[in-house]
Amino acid sequence: MRLMLAPMEGLLDFVLRDVLTRVGGADRCVSEFIRVSGTLLPDKVYFRTMPELRNGSRTLAGVPVRAQFLGSDPVSLAENAASLSRLGPEGIDLNFGCPAKVVNRHGGGAALLQDPAHIARVVEAVRRAVPAHLPVSAKMRLGFNDTGLMRECAQAMAQGGACEIVVHARTKLDGYRPPAYWELIPRIREAVNVPVIANGEIWTVEEALRCREQSGCDDLMLGRGIVADPGLALAIRAAVDGDAVAPPLTWQALLPQIARFWQMVCEDLEPRQRAGRLKQWLNLLRRRFPEAEIAYQEVRVQTDQQAITLWVEDLQNRAPTLARFA
Numbered sequence: 001m002r003l004m005l006a007p008m009e010g011l012l013d014f015v016l017r018d019v020l021t022r023v024g025g026a027d028r029c030v031s032e033f034i035r036v037s038g039t040l041l042p043d044k045v046y047f048r049t050m051p052e053l054r055n056g057s058r059t060l061a062g063v064p065v066r067a068q069f070l071g072s073d074p075v076s077l078a079e080n081a082a083s084l085s086r087l088g089p090e091g092i093d094l095n096f097g098c099p100a101k102v103v104n105r106h107g108g109g110a111a112l113l114q115d116p117a118h119i120a121r122v123v124e125a126v127r128r129a130v131p132a133h134l135p136v137s138a139k140m141r142l143g144f145n146d147t148g149l150m151r152e153c154a155q156a157m158a159q160g161g162a163c164e165i166v167v168h169a170r171t172k173l174d175g176y177r178p179p180a181y182w183e184l185i186p187r188i189r190e191a192v193n194v195p196v197i198a199n200g201e202i203w204t205v206e207e208a209l210r211c212r213e214q215s216g217c218d219d220l221m222l223g224r225g226i227v228a229d230p231g232l233a234l235a236i237r238a239a240v241d242g243d244a245v246a247p248p249l250t251w252q253a254l255l256p257q258i259a260r261f262w263q264m265v266c267e268d269l270e271p272r273q274r275a276g277r278l279k280q281w282l283n284l285l286r287r288r289f290p291e292a293e294i295a296y297q298e299v300r301v302q303t304d305q306q307a308i309t310l311w312v313e314d315l316q317n318r319a320p321t322l323a324r325f326a
Contacts, residue, residue, distance in 0.1 A: 003233045005029040006223035007068045015264045019257045021061040025233025029065045033095045036071035036080045057090040070095040072107040074125035082129040091135035099172040110172035113144045116156040123160025139166040151191040158192040169200040185215035208236045229288040251291040255316045
């Protein structure tokens with residue numbers, strides 16, 4: 001079984017990838033998408049989205065990171081993939097799943113699921129443009145407005161040269177609304193001869209096991225679920241491997257990672273982004289940790305970096321007290 005971190009624009013960036021892979025359990029990450037729209041991007045764009053390129057395409061914890069491209073022009077995507085391949089990425093992933101209106105309006109992301117033939121041209125062009133040893137994979141949804149072309153889209157990816165396909169088990173029209181339709185993934189698995197990885201609405205160990213059963217996929221990709229519970233991958237792995245139940249990640253054990261997250265945010269992100277990124281993560285952590293609710297309420301109106309730094313330091317000192325009142 002392989003467990004992967006999903007590419008989530010504006011959320012699962014290199015800072016959170018570093019923190020989550022330090023907690024452990026993930027086998028691979030995929031970067032946020034690099035938008036390609038007709039020009040050859042300078043290297044600084046690749047490094048900005050995926051700083052792990054400076055570390056052998058791995059997080060500081062040693063987990064490989066694959067670069068994801070989003071676009072619709074086969075020639076431009078191929079040229080950029082060839083350029084990026086000089087920098088030693090673990091692989092190239094192609095985004096056929098983004099549901100954002102601005103992306104779909106320009107023919108990218110999930111909009112391509114309406115045209116399997118064009119998908120095949122995109123994948124084939126990228127596959128030809130990069131060295132043979134470099135994996136080229138794809139991520140898709142079940143369709144755009146419906147699931148009518150899901151098998152044909154997956155076949156186009158596989159025939160174009162994709163070595164594996166991640167399926168987010170919802171259509172573009174579904175957005176991120178529950179449920180995810182894992183039970184439809186076997187129809188895609190039957191249509192292709194490459195590994196298929198299930199994704200979507202996996203928040204708990206129980207949901208991970210149910211997803212594996214219904215989809216027939218050994219491998220899973222985790223998104224918001226592992227952001228809300230950074231110990232989720234370790235817990236899933238223990239359950240699947242038949243080990244003793246993994247002790248849940250405690251708030252106390254997570255606090256050093258929150259401190260590291262804030263430190264990296266302050267070092268690497270623009271000042272206007274910093275406070276919001278911490279609040280964004282704490283907001284999701286509230287789903288799993290009662291203590292995070294208290295922490296979120298304390299910090300949600302703060303904007304001053306120095307004040308938040310002092311608050312993060314104090315948070316660790318007060319952790320046992322917070323736990324008693326959570």
